[in-house]
Amino acid sequence: MDEIYDIHRLRVIVENEEDCYEALRVVQQLWFEVPGKLKDYISYPKFNGYQSLHTVVMSEGEITLEVQIRTKEMHLQVEFGFAAHWRYKEGDCEYSSFVLQMVEWARWVVTWHCETMSKD
Structure with a gap:
């Protein structure tokens, strides 16, 4: 159970790619980031075209929270596109x-x- 980080999840949908990185900075200011859990699928998309920023943070009460940050277009691709x-x-x-x-x-x-x- 200590290795499962996505029981609690927060998805942030923003207007553009620049806003994705700004939202990530805000998340990093609000919570303690779990080392080694930041994945930048925007700069390095998955083979199927999936794009998003993922990070795992520790919220109050020592609860891990997976945060996904993407644009509206990226989200539509996740929901309906090849990915x-x-x-x-x-x-x-x-x-x-x-x-x-x-x-x-x-x-x-x-x-x-x-x-x-x-x-x-």
């Missing part, structure tokens, strides 16, 4: 590539629609 979490969690899927692409497209349309309605 989409739901895709690799499915494992060997019985559905064709076309069906998976249609599901991805439908999720994007629903999210876009919800975001558009909330702005209006």
Whole structure:
């Protein structure tokens, strides 16, 4: 259990890449960073295109907290793009590539629609 750092998680979504690093500086000022747990997937994206800053901090009460910081565009890529979490969690899927692409497209349309309605 001492090695599990993502039981508690905070995700910060910002406007641009510069804001990602500024948010990281704020997090580092607020909490003690666990050494060796900072991962910069913005400067060094994963092979599948995943981009985000990850760090693990120690909050009050000695509770570890994983913090993920990314832009809106990076977040949409995580949710619906090639790096989409739901895709690799499915494992060997019985559905064709076309069906998976249609599901991805439908999720994007629903999210876009919800975001558009909330702005209006």
